[in-house]
Amino acid sequence: MSAIVSVDNLVKQFGNFTAVDGLSFTVNEGDVYGFLGQNGAGKSTTIRMMLTLIKPTAGSIKIFGKEILHHRSDILRQTGAMIERPDLYKYLSAYNNLSIFAKMSGIKVSKKLLMDQLEMVGLQEAADKKAGVFSQGMKQRLGIAVALVHNPKLIILDEPTNGLDPQGIADMRNLILRLSNEMGKTVIISSHLLSEVEQIANRMIIIDRGKKIVEGSVEELLDPEHTVVDIDTTNNEATQQLLASSKWNDYLQAEKPLQLMMNKTQVPALINDLVAGNVQLLSVKASHSLENYFLSLTTRHEHVEAFAN
Amino acid sequence: MKMLLTMICCAASVVSVAQQDAAALIKKIQAKLDLVNNYEASGKMKTNVTFLKVPEADVKIYYKKPNLLKIKNEKGISFVPKGAVSINLSNIIGGNQYTVIDAGMDKVGTVSTRVIKLLPTDDNADVVLSTLYIDEAKLVVLKAKTTTRENGSYQLDMTYGKYAVYCLPDKLVFTFNTKDYKLPKGVTFDFDDGAASKPAEKNKTGKAEISFSSYTVNKGVDDSVFK
Amino acid sequence: MNMWRLLQIELFKITRRPRTYIAFAAITAIVFIFQFAFKADGQSYMDLMMQSAKDEFAFDRVEAINGYFMCYIILNTLLIQVPILVALIAADSISGEANMGTLRLLVSKPVSRTQIILVKFAAATIFTIFLLVWMAVTALFLSIVIFGTGDMLVFRTKGTESMIMQITKDDVMWRYYAAFAYATVALTVIAALSLLLSIFADNSIGPIIATVCIVIVCTIISNINVPIIDRNVKPFLFTSYLVGWKGFFYIGTNENGNTIKGSLENWPAIRNSLMILIAHIVLIVGISIAVFRKKDILS
Numbered sequence: 165m166s167a168i169v170s171v172d173n174l175v176k177q178f179g180n181f182t183a184v185d186g187l188s189f190t191v192n193e194g195d196v197y198g199f200l201g202q203n204g205a206g207k208s209t210t211i212r213m214m215l216t217l218i219k220p221t222a223g224s225i226k227i228f229g230k231e232i233l234h235h236r237s238d239i240l241r242q243t244g245a246m247i248e249r250p251d252l253y254k255y256l257s258a259y260n261n262l263s264i265f266a267k268m269s270g271i272k273v274s275k276k277l278l279m280d281q282l283e284m285v286g287l288q289e290a291a292d293k294k295a296g297v298f299s300q301g302m303k304q305r306l307g308i309a310v311a312l313v314h315n316p317k318l319i320i321l322d323e324p325t326n327g328l329d330p331q332g333i334a335d336m337r338n339l340i341l342r343l344s345n346e347m348g349k350t351v352i353i354s355s356h357l358l359s360e361v362e363q364i365a366n367r368m369i370i371i372d373r374g375k376k377i378v379e380g381s382v383e384e385l386l387d388p389e390h391t392v393v394d395i396d397t398t399n400n401e402a403t404q405q406l407l408a409s410s411k412w413n414d415y416l417q418a419e420k421p422l423q424l425m426m427n428k429t430q431v432p433a434l435i436n437d438l439v440a441g442n443v444q445l446l447s448v449k450a451s452h453s454l455e456n457y458f459l460s461l462t463t464r465h466e467h468v469e470a471f472a473n
Numbered sequence: 474m475k476m477l478l479t480m481i482c483c484a485a486s487v488v489s490v491a492q493q494d495a496a497a498l499i500k501k502i503q504a505k506l507d508l509v510n511n512y513e514a515s516g517k518m519k520t521n522v523t524f525l526k527v528p529e530a531d532v533k534i535y536y537k538k539p540n541l542l543k544i545k546n547e548k549g550i551s552f553v554p555k556g557a558v559s560i561n562l563s564n565i566i567g568g569n570q571y572t573v574i575d576a577g578m579d580k581v582g583t584v585s586t587r588v589i590k591l592l593p594t595d596d597n598a599d600v601v602l603s604t605l606y607i608d609e610a611k612l613v614v615l616k617a618k619t620t621t622r623e624n625g626s627y628q629l630d631m632t633y634g635k636y637a638v639y640c641l642p643d644k645l646v647f648t649f650n651t652k653d654y655k656l657p658k659g660v661t662f663d664f665d666d667g668a669a670s671k672p673a674e675k676n677k678t679g680k681a682e683i684s685f686s687s688y689t690v691n692k693g694v695d696d697s698v699f700k
Numbered sequence: 701m702n703m704w705r706l707l708q709i710e711l712f713k714i715t716r717r718p719r720t721y722i723a724f725a726a727i728t729a730i731v732f733i734f735q736f737a738f739k740a741d742g743q744s745y746m747d748l749m750m751q752s753a754k755d756e757f758a759f760d761r762v763e764a765i766n767g768y769f770m771c772y773i774i775l776n777t778l779l780i781q782v783p784i785l786v787a788l789i790a791a792d793s794i795s796g797e798a799n800m801g802t803l804r805l806l807v808s809k810p811v812s813r814t815q816i817i818l819v820k821f822a823a824a825t826i827f828t829i830f831l832l833v834w835m836a837v838t839a840l841f842l843s844i845v846i847f848g849t850g851d852m853l854v855f856r857t858k859g860t861e862s863m864i865m866q867i868t869k870d871d872v873m874w875r876y877y878a879a880f881a882y883a884t885v886a887l888t889v890i891a892a893l894s895l896l897l898s899i900f901a902d903n904s905i906g907p908i909i910a911t912v913c914i915v916i917v918c919t920i921i922s923n924i925n926v927p928i929i930d931r932n933v934k935p936f937l938f939t940s941y942l943v944g945w946k947g948f949f950y951i952g953t954n955e956n957g958n959t960i961k962g963s964l965e966n967w968p969a970i971r972n973s974l975m976i977l978i979a980h981i982v983l984i985v986g987i988s989i990a991v992f993r994k995k996d997i998l999s
Contacts (some may be wrong), residue, residue, distance in 0.1 A: 212804075212997065215807075215994070216808065217808060217998075219996035236810070236812075237812065238810070240810040243808075245805070247808070249801060251802040251805040252801070252802065253713065255802060256713070260712075260716070267705060268706070268806070268809040268811055271811055459929040519958050521956045522860060523861075523863075524753070524863040525757075525864055525957070526863060528866060528868050529866075533762070542905050548762050549850060549851035549869060552757045552864075553753065553757065553759065554756060555758055618717060623753075648783055652753070652755075654753045656855055656857050661942065664947050664950070664973075665858075665930075665934070666942050680754075
């Protein structure tokens with residue numbers, strides 16, 4: 165598998181603030197690559213550097229094996245993007261919006277091509293409507309059409325499900341899977357929701373404060389070996405003692421009472437033992453450690469924000 | 474003493490003879506002018522006034538007895554000095570409401586002329602004094618200076634050709650006083666090309682020079698042109 | 701990417717925007733008001749201009765109010781306001797895209813930033829040209845239809861002097877063509893300035909106001925008639941050259957003070973002004989490119 169994107173030691177500073185701090189990662193051909201991080205983690209800044217919207221302070225970005233700063237237009241011709249909210253000319257119709265960006269991507273534009281594209285995102289009926297009157301979901305779909313119209317090899321979607329209703333999120337997920345499975349595109353999708361990414365991505369990276377936390381295949385990272393189990397009972401102290409004196413003692417986590425880490429397959433046995441030990445269970449929650457970790461990032465951010473406020 | 478008396482008498486009689494001659498000369502000129510009841514003339518007018526930048530204009534001049542005169546630019550706009558009515562000598566010499574004074578001889582160019590001053594008898598007349606320089610041989614006025622109460626003074630210089638019979642000049646230069654021209658403030662935002670403007674002259678005079686190419690005399694002129 | 705194709709896209713966008721037509725409507729309205737006012741009572745205006753010479757000269761006031769004269773009067777006033785109309789479109793060039801969010805997409809297309817600025821500038825210039833053509837149609841040709849033609853009078857103040865210049869009617873049209881061409885260059889400076897300012901903003905209101913303020917402040921300074929400013933400041937303000945189109949109506953004269961058909965009083969001054977304006981355009985567009993190339997698009 166060849167690397168479509170390789171980012172090496174990327175740094176971006178805005179004045180004294182370091183938005184991206186020595187970031188390196190690789191996206192392979194055919195990947196649906198999840199780019200995870202909290203708001204402000206540096207996702208958008210990295211994506212913007214990959215699209216030449218922002219100049220890196222240091223480091224390099226290679227796309228299709230070429231340095232982005234030197235082969236900008238070659239690379240961008242084969243790249244489609246939707247950055248945060250969709251970018252549209254409100255006073256132009258869906259059709260004209262699509263036509264303009266298709267032409268700017270340097271391809272030959274035909275009415276059929278544009279209408280096919282609109283049909284793919286379910287906007288054929290709204291082709292002549294002005295983008296200004298579109299709902300958020302319609303705008304998002306038109307944004308996707310714009311990103312795809314010139315048949316790019318690499319598609320970069322920054323927070324594509326932002327502001328979508330559950331149905332819209334499901335549609336978006338299906339579309340991305342289609343792009344990858346049926347059309348063999350490489351997709352980079354950024355999000356602040358692990359649950360969203362883990363359903364569609366095969367590989368992912370988590371970044372925080374501009375630095376890489378972890379990168380790898382979703383399978384690996386979401387290995388069931390690292391399932392975290394949180395238990396709540398009517399008498400937590402007694403339960404804690406019970407577990408500490410049993411074979412589950414090895415699985416108990418130090419940081420938090422009544423939290424255990426184990427293989428997902430062991431969870432039923434744990435519940436059985438608890439029930440057998442007459443523990444009055446209120447809840448048992450099994451989740452992946454990465455999720456927990458990710459959650460802890462969120463809560464930390466909330467703490468920081470609460471402190472700042 | 475006797476000698477002196479004789480001399481004074483002589484001088485007085487010379488003066489009075491001269492006055493009579495002068496009056497007669499004016500009469501002769503008047504008679505010539507009277508031959509013209511009306512005329513229509515065409516010519517070119519050049520205006521030379523500091524604040525006016527205008528082209529040389531093809532003009533028609535209409536005259537009708539006793540004092541109707543109109544200068545018209547057939548093809549465009551023409552700035553006609555208001556005093557230009559007096560380019561017609563009958564305006565100055567017509568009527569008898571003045572005292573004629575002989576002021577001796579003077580030269581206009583190379584031509585010797587008799588200088589005659591006309592003092593209006595009416596104290597309230599606008600014209601205070603007119604001075605005429607008359608070529609006695611040809612019986613034409615070569616130069617006329619007029620001082621007015623209200624409109625400054627102006628001067629006519631004339632040269633004659635074919636129409637000398639009617640005392641109508643071939644070429645006429647009308648010199649007059651002009652005031653400062655000022656545009657109302659703030660109406661123009663002008664392009665300053667950086668060239669220094671000339672210092673304003675103190676006594677501003679303007680000139681209108683008319684070269685006549687033809688006259689049509691006494692063939693009738695419709696009153697409507699003077700409106 | 702083909703520049704011509706990009707320009708077509710840009711012009712397409714401009715023609716589809718309602719605000720583009722505000723400028724044309726504004727010009728039409730102002731011109732109509734002038735024409736109506738002069739049709740109704742133009743002689744009062746003439747009397748005002750002639751105030752201090754009316755005792756000495758008589759001339760045909762009706763004939764003096766013709767289409768040529770009207771156009772000059774209208775341009776005299778309108779060309780002070782037109783920069784605002786040019787700014788309305790040009791100041792939106794980059795900031796408007798930033799505001800809508802389209803700038804991100806535009807800049808992530810295989811089009812160089814230099815191309816984007818050049819095309820935006822070209823589009824703003826074309827808009828300016830159309831604006832002036834429309835002014836010519838309404839202020840000049842429509843005035844000719846309404847008021848007819850005739851010799852044209854130009855009232856002018858030069859230093860402490862005031863003067864009236866008369867241009868014969870067969871000598872007028874070429875001056876207007878030249879004047880409109882000059883005005884195009886002058887207004888293109890405004891377009892370039894607006895474009896530069898629009899790079900720094902995320903909405904078009906700021907750059908529009910900034911452009912208008914710069915023009916107004918410089919125009920006021922240009923019109924302070926104090927020698928020290930005249931000599932040391934004025935030559936460096938582009939607004940001093942904006943009214944240079946009038947130079948085409950300052951007709952040359954001979955030693956007798958009579959006008960010479962087809963002549964200009966000071967062609968070198970007009971030519972120099974034109975050069976200075978073009979230099980401004982090149983400089984401002986150059987700065988715009990440099991700034992835009994360096995800019996991080998964060999909108």
